[in-house]
Amino acid sequence: MSATPAAAAVESETNGRVQQHRRYLMCRPEHFTVSYSINPWMEPSRPTDTNLALQQWQSLYDTYTELGHEIELIDPVEGLPDMVYTANGGFVIDGVAYGPKFRFRERADEAPAFIDWFAASGFEVAEPVEVNEGEGDFLLVGNTILAGTGFRSTGDSHREVGEVFSREVVSLTLTDPRFYHLDTAIAVLDPVEGPGGVEKANIAYLPNAFDERSQAILRERYPDAIRVSDADGAVFGLNSASDGKNVIISPRAKGFEAQLRERGYTPVLVDLSELLLGGGGIKCCTLELRGGTR
């Protein structure tokens, strides 16, 4: 595998969109259920189907591997049904893994499991002091870290993540409880870095998920961003994964699918309806591993 993102870019180019190689951490939802409620999507009285969750998760896994991406797996732990949402298990850049510290007691025991996995897999671990939920609230856009707060990760964790990675951090405040993590309200489309630094970096976002100050920041920084409708946001359309060309999205996000096509991206539809019962979608089940030993 190529060491630099630029060298990892796939040669073929369609409509100017270049596919980049990705390495992701995922966790099979063997113990998936909804036994508690820590977000508005979770209703413990509603039955869940673990086999269906496994099938849907497998289709996401297969989609990634068919696109040529590399998947690492962390063992699921009984009693930790939310561990399938690996995006909350850390934030990784250049082989350094900033560990999570979960907001709710129900998820607290996931933190040592993820931190142990990073350490055993050759990553340098930065232990957190502040409450943060990893790539659920931290998104790397070019060289900048967009950091969410309001429901889960604290403002202090924004300072901490900036110190760990020595990068600019832009704090954004989420205001709608349905969109409690930043990756429910922003999708990073073009995280492309080349030898000369960032070559392009664009996002899609749901304006109404943010307070006024954050909306103004997003408008100014990303004038070409795709702004998605409330309807597409409400089906977790933005909770998606892009390799710069293919964007894996929910089949329910029809408007976003059309917007992506207009911009030359290739939407790839994967239905994770069962995992949505836990309040997570495609991006939540996907933690990007940048750098490291491979």
Ligand SMILES: CN(C)C(=N)NCCC[C@H](N)C(=O)O
């Ligand atoms: C964008 N989202 C939502 C995520 N990255 N993670 C999903 C976490 C779901 C879990 N039940 C929770 O409420 O923490």
